[in-house]
Amino acid sequence: MPKRSIEIDDEVFAYLQSRSEPLVDTPNDVLRRLLLGSAGRLPAVTAERRPGDLMPFIKAGVLKAGDKLIHVQPRRGLTHEATVTADGWLEIEDGRAFSKPSPALKAQTGVDINGYGKYVLKEDPGVRLQDLREQLRGGA
Template sequence: MRKIEIDDEVFAYLQRHSEPLVDTPNDVLRRELLGKNPDAEEEVRRPGALMFIIEAELAAPGDKLQHHQPRRQRTHESTITADGWVELADGRAFPQPSPALKAQTGSDINGWGQYIHLPSGRRLQELREEAQHRKAQTN
């Protein structure tokens, strides 16, 4: 086994993404970087942030998301996966929309506020708020 040094910011990230008293830092890195559960042979990943929107039937796996940058004359598309992740055309997948959009644009952008869900024509933020509202009504 090899040893690496990490700075405080990376260690804080590992702590935020670990299950206390269960995960080691290596488990978190393996899951985050490789999409693998340390206790399983096959790839396993947690549901993405869009899963509750799928469960509220406001979006479906395979639906396209789009962000247009008018000044740069670029349009970025991605796809919602069955487990609620955002998948880019190059195959990279992200559990949250903002890191996915950052990977496409190179800038920190609020993916919830900027991605348009093409089937509905609505921003992800609107779908998230509606899903939260529906969940609150059922509780």
Template sequence: MRSIEIDDEVFAFLQSRCEPLVDTPNDVLRRLLLDGSDLPRSAVATRRPGDLMTLINAGLLKAGDRLVHVQPRRGLTHEATVTEDGWLEIEDGRAFPKPSPALKAQTGVDINGYGKYVLKEDPEVRLQDLREQIRKGA
């Protein structure tokens, strides 16, 4: 048997899905990761809403909206799709709850995703602009 370390948030998640005094953390992980298809929908883990959920709720973004970041000197364009739960799904299928980690996965460097991602349909509008509209109460 192997050992892994998990943080407090992950441990609390596992505890919330276990039967007290019966399940071990391994039992919960086994059910969620290997046997999840046999569980009722309510028992299958769902992810928390991503940061873009605020923009979706405000009507400024919607699921399926495409975001892009262009690196002209490298000749690269990176795209991401907004999901129903406010996450960003990048070209390789990975999903991220925040724009900056998504953009880092695409570019390989730390970049402010809010400042660099723009709407594909309106390249003049950055995620940062949409966030500012909410802060200003618009």
């Protein structure tokens, strides 16, 4: 497929960066996803993404695709939600997907934060993602 060059301004580039998985997506990947969606991808271009960090949780049966994780910010009156995908990624409210919990939570809160320590199961808010990770390691 021939390559074309386009010029975009800083604001558009910043938007593309905000919708990308760092060190994974190119600006073209983001544009393709935003403009064509999954149905518009050509078979030759569609490649399965690598499994996310939550895949071992899914394989062990402690999480499943569709499970919801939340982080509550009571002083700000905000609750952030992320959905576990079948390939072990987290998809946040705006549709972006992240292979790791901490970058997903940073995208939601705007600050570096430990996703394992702060995300809890929506169905059982007493269980942190960190608790499940320790369970997998044999610590619980």
